[in-house]
Amino acid sequence: MPQPDNTVLMEGVQIIYRNFAGRKTTYNAEGDRNFAVLLDDKTAETLAADGWNVKIRQPREDDEEGIPQPFLPVAIKFDPPAPIQPPRVVLITSRGRTYLDESMVEMLDSADIINVDLIVNPYHYEVNDKKGIKAYVRSMYITIQEDPLDLKYSELPASP
Numbered sequence: 001m002p003q004p005d006n007t008v009l010m011e012g013v014q015i016i017y018r019n020f021a022g023r024k025t026t027y028n029a030e031g032d033r034n035f036a037v038l039l040d041d042k043t044a045e046t047l048a049a050d051g052w053n054v055k056i057r058q059p060r061e062d063d064e065e066g067i068p069q070p071f072l073p074v075a076i077k078f079d080p081p082a083p084i085q086p087p088r089v090v091l092i093t094s095r096g097r098t099y100l101d102e103s104m105v106e107m108l109d110s111a112d113i114i115n116v117d118l119i120v121n122p123y124h125y126e127v128n129d130k131k132g133i134k135a136y137v138r139s140m141y142i143t144i145q146e147d148p149l150d151l152k153y154s155e156l157p158a159s160p
Helices: 043-052 104-110 150-152
Strands: 008-010 014-017 034-040 055-057 070-076 088-093 096-102 113-127 130-144
Touching: 014 070, 014 104, 034 055, 043 070, 070 113, 088 104, 096 104
Parallel strands: 070 130, 088 130
Antiparallel strands: 008 113, 014 034, 034 070, 055 070, 088 096, 113 130
């Protein structure tokens, strides 16, 4: 939810449309690192009312429930002009915390993520008389599901 400094804290969220590598796709320019956070209806309404760029994911044809799902697109930018400061991205495992830099963050595209807590910074924009707020990662803590063998052998030192 919105904080006094205009950031938004989101805990225990699910992320979709992962593109931490910044791959070029139909909907993404080369080098643009991003993902989306699924929102509950109340949070979506609050953020949209404040001007955040909330979108709706339409259900697929094979989706039996067929319920549209609100989401917030989030950008992650390491190089200038990054909003305010470079993002802090932290991977949480049984071995502790690992800070991910720009060269490492793409591993999250294929990780088995079990929890995400993050804070996003607002970036106010105006394009062709349309105003809004784009979300940028300020800090993000990602807990992953570890492989049973990784856990079993985690105490052994790694060879160079």
